[in-house]
Amino acid sequence: MNKSFKTFLKHTAKDYYNQSVNPPVVRASTIIFKTMNELRNTQAKGKKNPTGGHFDYGRQGTSTTYILQQMLKKMEECHHVFLTPTGFGSVFLSIFSIIRPGDEILLADPVYYPTRLLTQDFLKSFNVKTVFYNPHDLSTLKSKISKKTKLIYVENPGSNSFEFQDLSKIVSIAKKYNIFTAIDNTWATPYFIKPIKLGFDMSIVSATKYYSGHSDVMGGSLAVNKKVFKYVEQANKITGLRLGPDDAYLIIRGLRTLDIRLDKHQENAKKVARFLSKNKKIKLLYPYKKGSYNYKMWKKYYSGASGLMGLKIKSKSKKSVVKFVNSLKLFGYGYSWGGFESLALQQEFRELGDRNYLKLNKNEHLVRLHIGLEDPQDLITDLRNALKYIK
């Protein structure tokens, strides 16, 4: 039977392991075989071992990580999924697999700050040049392509500033010039958009966020198409990056309810967005306002929106904006997001990285909200009370 991925997410354990509802956590360094022949055959043919994996050593994973890979492969509709111990491990693996000394990387300006540190700063000493394009003006992308450009690296929407880009256009430019493409798809996950189907070579998701959904584990996934598989596999073998089986188990547990949770995050976020959009001091950085460029680009490619949004707040008093955030009772203050709970962050401009294309004036302040699975009415009441402090 050809099951949809929604059903697949609920039934995977049964498809790969039939002795309990949940798959076992297989902790292993050494994998043992019945005979030397069986060991050599597994190595030679990449044959599946009895519990469903095809490994001859624990660094390649165990049957627990194998089950997680199968679930993600089904959802991404891709050739293969690599697992890493953090989301940033997948960012690193995607770049490390493709980039060599002398190459250039073209990066979306609003990428996740550590991605900027890796490319712009760290790789510089490896003779790799990083250039940035404006997410809302792809002529800046085209004009920066050179003979050395090897990879276009996109993050959509932009980190903290939430710009939505014309993804198909980026893919078609890259194809024309024979450049590899990668996208960080942590915000939406393949539940709302499938980048490999859209033509991207690599797609990154931090499993720490919505996949796990409970803020208790870290992990990353890198989905690839056939074209880049051999490069990533080769690099993956020598990085030593490996997701542990206990963490894989927790991510499998979270993934079963990914669709249900994301539907609810979206519903709650929409209600909060409707409330916030009435406040004249706030510009919502969320695909809510019909007719805006961001909304159009979101609508064109996405089947839904997650629970993470930005607020651009106009105020002469930064102190009052901090007071607004500090007065929230139902929002925790801390990094990361994608769990069941609501979070808030007042953001300093330097935390966004040295942006080339983001201009904020003195009277504009950024706040990031993750809208969790609480009763949205309670969240709105909490926000309404705290918003009074903004001067």
Ligand SMILES: *Cc1c(COP(=O)(O)O)cnc(C)c1O
């Ligand atoms: C969190 C995040 C990462 C890194 O994931 P970790 O699991 O924290 O290492 C990468 N990209 C984006 C967009 C993120 O939000």
